[in-house]
Structure formats: C-alpha cells, structure tokens
Amino acid sequence: MAPIDAPMLSPRFEDALAFAARLHARQTRKAGKIPYVAHLLSVCALVLEDGGQEDDAIAALLHDAVEDQGGAPTLLVIRERYGDEVARLVDAVTDSDSLPKPPWLERKRQYVEHLRRADGRVRRIACADKLHNARSVLYDYRAHGEDLWSRFTGTREQTLWYYRTVADVCVATGTGPLAEELARVVSELETLVGRR
Secondary structure, three states: OOOOOOOOOOHHHHHHHHHHHHHOOOOEOOOOOOEOHHHHHHHHHHHHHOOOOHHHHHHHHOOOHHHHOOOHHHHHHHHHHHOHHHHHHHHHOOOOOOOOOOOHHHHHHHHHHHHHHOOHHHHHHHHHHHHHHHHHHHHHHHHHHHHHHHHOOOOHHHHHHHHHHHHHHHHHOOOOHHHHHHHHHHHHHHHHHOOO
16 A cells, blocks of 8 residues: 555546657657657656656656657647646756757757756756666667767767766755766766776
C-alpha cells in the first residue's frame, strides 16, 4: 500500500502518457534504435521518485514535445489538455520552440542561465532529463568509444561542458539528490574520456 502522502496518478496522467507516446511514436534516440518514449518514461520515473507530483510527471513526459514535435502550437495543445501549470513547466524546460533552432551553443548557454533562475520544479525536470541523457551517453561511450560523439550537434568538449554546467547549477541551487547523481555520472564520464 502506498504511503498516504504519495502522489496518486489520475486518468489525466494516463492520457498524457498515451499522448506523449503518440507524439514521439516515430522518433528514436540519437543511436537510432531505441524508441524515444523510453527517454520520456525514464525522466518521468526520476521525477516521481524524487517527489514530483502529477503535474511534474506529466510535464516530464512532455518535456521534449514542444522542441521536437511542433513548437508553439504543441504547447497550446498541452495547455488545453493539461492546464496552465503543466504548460508552464514544459515551456520552462524547452530550450527552443522555433525552426530552424538557434545555434546549439547559444541555446545551451541561454538554457543554463535560465536554469539558474528557475524554480525547483523546473530544475527537477531539467535535472532528470540531463541525468537520463548523461547515463545514456556514459553507457554508449563504454560501448562505442569516441565514435559516440558524431551523434551530437555539439562537439565532445561542448557536450561535456553542457552536462557539467547543468550539474553544477543544479547542485548549487539545491536541486537535491538528482543533481548529486547527475554530477556523479558526469564526473564518471569525464574521467572515462580523459577530461579530468
């Protein structure tokens, strides 16, 4: 039996789960074989395990919907279906809603600055997203070595800078155990690639 203060997930969450799966149905992870929904489920699980509530979990499922699946019109649909708070959270963890996207490094620098000022709920989702990504990079680096970096828009150094900076911001702003785990995974990755 769940503790009394555990978040109960309603049919609204179930709808968001199905909606996210449909939105990203034709999308795969950078490696090209893993359905993208695996990432969304992982981020959602991390958010819930860290104490996130239903709106946070829904936003975690939809955190890439605006960026990858339609831009601002998708955010309007999210607002209509799941409310203002979910839309606010999704918007706050989206680094670009325009096509073409601004240059990678510029977007990432702006996103990091945004995270410094963001509230704890936004940072929790962002940190869960980056934690799952960093774990995937670490896993893939062990399997594929330096060839892995060709999948990324940013260079190896830029990608490592980005994960390290997000981890440092999340630790410094008190994001909690997710931030500590992100920092640990990034350190392991840095050591493995010989950056530290």
